[in-house]
Amino acid sequence: MTDILTQTALSEVRTVDPDHLAGAPLVLAQKVEKQFGTLKVLKGIDLAIPKGEVLCIIGPSGSGKSTFLRCINQLERIDGGALWVSGERVGYHREGNKLYELDDAAIARQRRSIGMVFQRFNLFPHLTALQNIIEGPVQVLGESAREATARALALLERVGLADKRDAYPSQLSGGQQQRIAIARSLAMRPELLLFDEPTSALDPELVSEVLKVMRDLAETGMTMICVTHELGFARDVGHRVAFMDQGQIVELGDPRSVLVDPKETRTKAFINAVRH
Numbered sequence: 001m002t003d004i005l006t007q008t009a010l011s012e013v014r015t016v017d018p019d020h021l022a023g024a025p026l027v028l029a030q031k032v033e034k035q036f037g038t039l040k041v042l043k044g045i046d047l048a049i050p051k052g053e054v055l056c057i058i059g060p061s062g063s064g065k066s067t068f069l070r071c072i073n074q075l076e077r078i079d080g081g082a083l084w085v086s087g088e089r090v091g092y093h094r095e096g097n098k099l100y101e102l103d104d105a106a107i108a109r110q111r112r113s114i115g116m117v118f119q120r121f122n123l124f125p126h127l128t129a130l131q132n133i134i135e136g137p138v139q140v141l142g143e144s145a146r147e148a149t150a151r152a153l154a155l156l157e158r159v160g161l162a163d164k165r166d167a168y169p170s171q172l173s174g175g176q177q178q179r180i181a182i183a184r185s186l187a188m189r190p191e192l193l194l195f196d197e198p199t200s201a202l203d204p205e206l207v208s209e210v211l212k213v214m215r216d217l218a219e220t221g222m223t224m225i226c227v228t229h230e231l232g233f234a235r236d237v238g239h240r241v242a243f244m245d246q247g248q249i250v251e252l253g254d255p256r257s258v259l260v261d262p263k264e265t266r267t268k269a270f271i272n273a274v275r276h
């Protein structure tokens, strides 16, 4: 398996800075398929994401971007192909007519290493910012309240919200809630962070504060897959950009080649439409 992973890593990530090419990819998708009823939503996604990479996924509504993230995080089961995270085969998969399933404990363990930040912040409304952040580390990772609180306070500082530790979500702006949601994900010490349009539910003036936190995070070497409509963010922060359309990755490469000088007609049309 290491050979497959390494070979695929080298063939798929050649456009990435060599510093990001340390060993096997953190995420590997091979011919991943997903359908809802008769609707084929993912039609053979091949992708290798090395540790430390920031991959931005762009594409029109309904192209399967969220579904792909949800498959990585095992919120959806794939119907074909294979997915690995950290060299471990992810949850459910099918080979021929056989369906392989990990037990719930193994799935829970795999999911713990993957953080996900949603469009809607999904904070617990009855818990303060601090309580939202320590909930997972205490309940799931078994950390002491003292240790979890110390780390949560550092994370609040990192997202610029130390003064909001005792505020409830309803007392925070959308941008602040999203920054708490990011801190909450980080508190679980994830190896991989998935962002599903984290700024699209925000008022325009609140977008930049969330993008700044994501930008800072990228600089720490966190592996991130960001589904985003923020082309400026994708250009400045992404190591690579993937353009998805109709369940396929139509174009993949460094941000300049995909966003400024795309080769595919569909990519060009999408970028023009988003810009105007």
Ligand SMILES: Nc1ncnc2c1ncn2[C@@H]1O[C@H](COP(=O)(O)OP(=O)(O)OP(=O)(O)O)[C@@H](O)[C@H]1O
Residues within 6 Å of the ligand: 036, 039, 041, 059, 060, 061, 062, 063, 064, 065, 066, 067, 068
């Ligand atoms: N649970 C589901 N049941 C049935 N169809 C679904 C389900 N989830 C997604 N779909 C459909 O799958 C297709 C892809 O959806 P997905 O949310 O992955 O697209 P997307 O590219 O993320 O779009 P957007 O940018 O609008 O979020 C859409 O046609 C959607 O209606």
